[in-house]
Amino acid sequence: MSENTITFVTGNANKLKEVIAILSTSESQNGTSKVGKYSITNKSLDLDEVQGTIEEVTINKAKAAAKILDGPVLVEDTCLGFEAFNNLPGPYIKWFVKSIGLSGLVDMLYKFENKGANAICTFGYCEGPDAEVKLFQGITKGNIVDSRGPTDFGWDSVFEPEGFDQTYAEMDKKTKNTISHRFRALDKLRDFLTSQ
Ligand SMILES: O=c1nc[nH]c2c1ncn2[C@H]1C[C@H](O)[C@@H](COP(=O)(O)OP(=O)(O)OP(=O)(O)O)O1
Numbered sequence: 001m002s003e004n005t006i007t008f009v010t011g012n013a014n015k016l017k018e019v020i021a022i023l024s025t026s027e028s029q030n031g032t033s034k035v036g037k038y039s040i041t042n043k044s045l046d047l048d049e050v051q052g053t054i055e056e057v058t059i060n061k062a063k064a065a066a067k068i069l070d071g072p073v074l075v076e077d078t079c080l081g082f083e084a085f086n087n088l089p090g091p092y093i094k095w096f097v098k099s100i101g102l103s104g105l106v107d108m109l110y111k112f113e114n115k116g117a118n119a120i121c122t123f124g125y126c127e128g129p130d131a132e133v134k135l136f137q138g139i140t141k142g143n144i145v146d147s148r149g150p151t152d153f154g155w156d157s158v159f160e161p162e163g164f165d166q167t168y169a170e171m172d173k174k175t176k177n178t179i180s181h182r183f184r185a186l187d188k189l190r191d192f193l194t195s196q
C-alpha cells in the first residue's frame with residue numbers, strides 16, 4: 001500500500017457511505033476517495049471505545065486503529081447531545097439508542113421545553129502507531145422531534161436540523177450531506193489533507 005493511502009476504519013456501513021459520498025470527486029472509484037495526494041480506502045473494524053469526552057474517545061479510537069493497521073488511519077466518532085442535559089448522552093448516544101430506542105430519546109426530553117440538540121462529528125487522523133492524533137470537528141444544531149422518516153441510520157429520524165422542516169432521515173441524502181455534522185468535519189479534514 002502506498003504511503004499516501006489512509007484507511008478509514010469504522011464498523012458502521014452508513015457512516016462509510018456518507019463519507020464516500022461527501023468526499024467523492026471524479027477521481028473516486030470502487031469506494032476509494034482521492035483527497036489531495038491521498039487515497040482514502042476503508043476497513044470494517046469495531047474498535048474499543050473508552051469513556052471520556054468526544055476528543056478522548058476519538059483520540060483513543062485513532063491510536064487503536066493505527067496500532068492494529070500499523071499505518072495512516074482515519075476514524076470518526078459521532079455524538080448527539082441534548083442542551084437540556086448539558087450535551088449528554090454525547091459520545092454514549094449509541095448505547096442510549098440501543099437500550100431505550102428512538103422513542104426513549106424523545107421521552108427523555110418530555111419535561112423540558114428546550115428540545116435543542118447538537119450533532120457533533122469528530123474525525124481523528126493518525127499517521128501511524130507513534131504519531132499524534134489530529135482532530136477535525138463539525139457541529140450541526142437541531143431539535144429532537146418525534147420520529148419521522150426511515151429509521152435505518154441511528155437517530156436520523158428524531159433529529160431535525162435548524163432551518164429545516166425535515167428530519168435528517170426525511171431529507172434526501174444529498175441535502176443531508178451538505179449540511180451535516182459529518183460534512184462540516186470532513187470539510188476541515190479535506191482542507192488539511194489538501195494542504196499537505
Ligand atoms: O449521521 C448520523 N445520523 C444518525 N445517527 C448516526 C449518525 N452518525 C452516527 N450515528 C449513530 C451511530 C451510533 O449509534 C452513534 C455514534 O456512535 P459511533 O461510535 O460514532 O458509531 P459506530 O459505533 O456505529 O461506528 P464506529 O465503528 O465508526 O465507531 O450514532
Ligand SMILES: [Mg+2]
Nearest residue numbers: 011047049094
Ligand atoms: Mg463506535
